Amino acid sequence: MTQTMKAFVLHEGRGRFEERPLPKAGPTDVIVRATAVSACSAELACLSGEFPAAEGTVLGHEGVGVVHEVGSLVTEFEVGQRVTTASTTPCGICANCQRGFSGHCRQAVWGGYTFGVSRDGTFAEYFTVPQAGYNVVSIPDKVSDAAALCITDTIASGSTGVEAAQPPLGSVIVVFGQGHIGLGATATARAVGAALVITVKSRPGGEHIAKALGADFSFNLADHDVQAEIRDLTGGLGADVVIEATGARASFPMAVEATREGGVLAVLSAYDGPADAALEIPLAHWGWGIGDKTILSTFQRCGSERMGRLLRLVETGRIDPTPLLTRTYGFGDLPRALADLKARPTGHIKPLITFEPASFQDEFETTQGVEL
Ligand SMILES: [Zn+2]
Ligand SMILES: [Zn+2]
Structure with missing residues (x-):
């Protein structure tokens, strides 16, 4: 049978x-x-x-x-x-x-x-x-099913942008978007050596989750002048690495602005829109073309070797x-x-x-x- x-x-x-x-x-x-x-x-x-x-x-x-x-x-x-x-x-x-x-x-x-x-x-x-x-x-013995489950997509995807950006030690990392992919990036930002992790979302709510995952500051567009807050926290420079995980095209120019000269913007979003829609890069925040800002588009990197490294971060208590x-x-x-x-x-x-x-x-x- x-x-x-x-x-x-x-x-x-x-x-x-x-x-x-x-x-x-x-x-x-x-x-x-x-x-x-x-x-x-x-x-x-x-x-x-x-x-x-x-x-x-x-x-x-x-x-x-x-x-x-x-x-x-x-x-x-x-x-x-x-x-x-x-x-x-x-x-x-x-x-x-x-x-x-x-x-x-x-x-x-x-x-x-x-x-x-x-x-x-x-x-x-x-x-x-x-x-x-x-x-x-x-799955290592010390890693629970629940924690391993978080690795399969949220951490595997969110960490891809963080890892691809190769932030220098002591970086300021700003994560736009605090859906599960943005939170996955937030959870892994400190593990790659960030000194300061700042999250940005459109509306208030859920800040305790971002902070539980490693955010130092959580701002929202409704209540904060986000660019001013980022400038204040970075001595006017902007962030070393910005992760754009909102999925909203309107957020992209804000992410470009928040990236310092010489910094990296890693996009983890799949944007909605017609095939001929475009993302906007404001010239002033692009140094009129000579701003030395790098933009990466990234998507989940997987495979057992990489997954093993992510599980090790949980096993050794580097991320929860x-x-x-x-x-x-x-x-x-x-x-x-x-x-x-x-x-x-x-x-x-x-x-x-x-x-x-x-x-x-x-x-x-x-x-x-x-x-x-
Ligand atoms: Zn998923
Ligand atoms: Zn293949």
Whole structure:
């Protein structure tokens, strides 16, 4: 008899629970029994059609768990081992992957994303990680499932901008945007040697989360003259490194202005807009072309080697990402978790969704097919 599992599947713009056969490992796959998953705006984009997710795909791209089965060519892992993977699961062998930009894997439909887009994702009791030698990483004993879950996307993505900017020791780093990616950058800024971490968001609220993750100052555009505050804190110079993680084009000129001469602006945003829309660089804040400001566009760098380094930051206590997980749900409550994520109440960043046996009870039937 075929064993089945519960999975949360994209169906005509809705997510619904279905019974699916347990996946079988291909030669280079690892099958993971999920112990915790999380979600972010990527799931909402799959449900709205903004991401080109295939009908009938199991949703979800962030997950941790225990190895259930290893493919015949996988030698690095064994059944029972605690593991995770970055939310992007690229091939590891195409030209862009070999160049170190696996977020632009040529084998993936959208960036390096395959989970929940072109292959079944993590919102199931078991999920398949492809190219396990490249993508799967073991979780150190000292690192909780919750902390490892924060690494899969939020820290992996947020840290990419920080790492790519290569801030000098003692830098001032300003992070525009305090959604989960901006918070991921905030959490890793001090780990790369920043002396001062300043966060900027549009409205007040949630400052305690930014500060718990390492921000020294949290400003918002509604209550503060943000550029004046940054000038005051930097002796009039501006920030050594600015991370732009708002996703709003209007924020880009502000980020250019906040960057000092000789500084680096690393963009972590995927901007909305028509194909011919442009980002604005005010001449005065670009030194009329000779300001020696560097602008980088970055996207999540992944792979087991990098994920191992990020997990080590947690293992050794350099970062604690768990303040990102602001609400807890059982797997059967996944539709409510996604609805809460879409509503974005102040102070709610990410859900921790667990697979405790008791949590998967009545909610499964009563929440089935919630529209998002
Ligand atoms: Zn995500
Ligand atoms: Zn690739």
